[in-house]
Amino acid sequence: MWWPSNLVQVSLFRALHEKEKRTNGGVTRTQFFVIAFICSFAYYVFPGYLFEMLTSLSWICWIFPNSVLAQQLGSGLYGLGIGAFGLDWSTISSYLGSPLASPWFATANVAAGFFFVMYVLTPLCYWLNVYKAKTFPIYSDSLFRSDGQKxxxxxxxxxxxxxxxxxxxxxxxxxxxxxxxxxxxxxxxxxxxxxxxxxxxxxxxxxxxxxxxxxxxxxDIHTKLMAKYKQVPEWWFxxxxxxxxxxxxxxxxxxxxxxxxxxxxxxxxxxxxxxxxxxxxxxxxxxxxxxxxxxxxxxxxxxxxxxxxxxxxxxxxxxxxxxxxxxxxxxxxxxxxxxxxxxxTMFMAQVVGTLIAAFVYLGTAWWLLETIPDICLDTSSLWTCPxxxxxxxxxxxxxxxxxxxxxxxxxxxxxxxxxxxxxxxxxxxxxxxxxxxxxxxxxxxxxxxxxxxxxxxxPPATAVNYTTWILAGFLSGFVVYRYKPEWWRRHNYVLSGALDAGLAFMGVLLYFSLGLEDVSLNWWGNDLDGCSLASCPTAKGVVVTGCPVYN
Known part of the structure; x- marks a missing residue:
């Protein structure tokens, strides 16, 4: 069996190492990777810093700014995410991975499961007040008392x-x-x-x-070709x-x-x-x-x-x-x-990589805990750690x-x-x-x-992570079967890798240049969701700061 995510790695390996001739005046996969990487790197400055609302465009909340019900339905971060979408690759790939690397039938299964849980099971349980559902937000990972307080x-x-x-x-x-x-x-x-x-x-x-x-x-032919190499003894493992x-x-x-x-x-x-x-x-x-x-x-x-x-x-x-x-x-x-x-060679690369990663992860975690105030707390403006x-x-x-x-x-x-x-x-x-x-x-x-x-x-993934991932997956599948399938098959996984790489490099650059100094822009475009009422309870008599009280 083959892991679809491996195809991204193989495509990148070939794009960056194999010599490839242009066909019909087009670009090689190496050139395509560089172009996509630069575009991804440059674009992420908008959802990552200048216009953070691109992470979740919950337009229903804009139309009904004073309606708890509308914001529960439309919020991509704190509600059901109906109609919400993101123009940000990190919104798409953060939790479910790249939709370009998943087969179409798997995307369809994820879509069916998400729609059933999010748009059938959750609303039904909430409006039937199962487990005192209306006393709490419709979507939250917080822990509550019976009166709706934390x-x-x-x-x-x-x-x-x-x-x-x-x-x-x-x-x-x-x-x-x-x-x-x-x-x-x-x-x-x-x-x-x-x-x-x-x-x-x-x-x-x-x-x-x-x-x-x-x-x-x-x-098979692959096993026969690999048989000429010295195998890794089982006793090593x-x-x-x-x-x-x-x-x-x-x-x-x-x-x-x-x-x-x-x-x-x-x-x-x-x-x-x-x-x-x-x-x-x-x-x-x-x-x-x-x-x-x-x-x-x-x-x-x-x-x-x-x-x-x-x-x-x-x-x-x-x-x-x-x-x-x-x-x-x-x-x-x-x-x-x-x-x-x-x-x-593969075995040694894995062992050495694991040892290096262990020390790097430990050191990074130690450094973050020592240098970032209020890290992973609600009071932190950047490090919320969902x-x-x-x-x-x-x-x-x-x-x-x-x-x-x-x-x-x-x-x-x-x-x-x-x-x-x-x-x-x-x-x-x-x-x-x-x-x-x-x-x-x-x-x-x-x-x-x-x-x-x-x-x-x-949680921690939100509705907009799923709606945007599913939309991108279906668009990718549609392109494969309707328009230039051969070209798309050659560049699909290269595009996925380039988007990931561009996002990662710009994310690191933004943090070290602006995040460390807590330099931020305070304007409506950086209000991540714009759905302040989506987390409000709707049970009678429950008092939560910033929310209407139902009698």
Missing amino acids: YNITAIIDSNFHLDLAAYEKEGPLYITTFFAMTYGVGFAALTATIVHVALFHGRDIWKQSKSSFAEKEM IVILLVNIAATVFACEYYNDQLQLPWWGVLLACAIAFFFTLPIGIITAITNQAPGLNIITEYIIGYIYPGYPVANMCFKVYGYISMTQAISFLQDFKLGHYMKIPPR SDTVFYDASVIWGLIGPRRIFGDLGTYEAVNWFFLGGAIAPILVWFAAKAFPHQEWIRLINMPVLIGATGMM
Whole structure:
């Protein structure tokens, strides 16, 4: 199988290294990359600094500046994002990756899943006031009390960062927005859907391929060409695995007061990552969309070891991120396989790159925490850290308070667990439909793990990230099948890489030249969304600063 994201890397490699002749007076792919890169680099100064509203153009809010309902519907950042779109590549690619690198059927699955959750399930639950939905914003990743005010997390944590039960009983149960609860539900469903889908649609192929690998039968042309190189001994991987597990266990035991995670938690996290790498890897290889293990890892350790938020975060990292990194390494090996890079060279590049990245990431994080005031706090004008905020909220929900008091028999959202069953049933229905109508090939393109898990990045991703990504994906697909498909196929992935590179370089330049000195422009064009009422509750008697009170 081939990862679509690898095609971007291959196209860039060829564009920058292979000699290419012009055809019919056109430009080479190298020239096209440079042109697109310069355009992307120059343009990002507008959404990145001069005209930040280009990130989310929520025009419905402009028409109805005093209507809570209209802004709930139209806000791309704090509402349902109806009609909202962005003229900013970072809006498109920040969370879902490049739409140009995803096959059209995967884009269609994401679109179907997003529209169902965002425009059917969420409005239905909100206006039926499911889980007191109207007491809270229609879209938010914040944690609330039953009266609609922000939950005081520090009040329920003791000096050892454990849950203070007496303080928790005094503060009351924790509430999340109904949308947030539904996204956790679809996360449950996506997990079971992944297992069932892979078993039904790919189980036979996995079994045949496994037997073929052990039997060492005929090799394809790529494998034959790679056979002339020295292979990487398996014991190299095993040694690295065992050394890392041993080091992790030692760190968790030696620094147990800080990390909170016992040794068996490390082994359990590794087992979860090992089990799910194959099914999730298959889904990723086919669709370029990867279902995550973040929710199930939090859920498992939260039930087994409640009241320890740092342990929950560590377990999530060792389980979820290990699987993600494994798939990333597989992508690299697949790229090296098709580009005929010697396996040992690829192995050393990965090891050295990982070591360098570890120190660079740690140093960068340390520097940011020391130099940026109010980083990741609401008071920060630049460093709001949406992904880290959701990570922190998850540690409170799953680690500190625990799933039993949120999604279990002691919690408010117990019914959300039925999503596990729904996710397991959905691929079975598609499988039966494919068997009943074998000539309808489009049925087999319905990928339930991707469709159900489409909103898995929300929050921190917002509605405008999805609407713009889907729009760009469909436009790309339309161009491929209607206009100059050969030219587009040659330049599609090069364009994707050039847009990413231009955005990255201008983003870094803007930060070091203007962001460090907190030089900003204060005008209406830099009001990111212009939908100040979108986060207002609509329940009677709930008082929130800046919002109307309903009687």
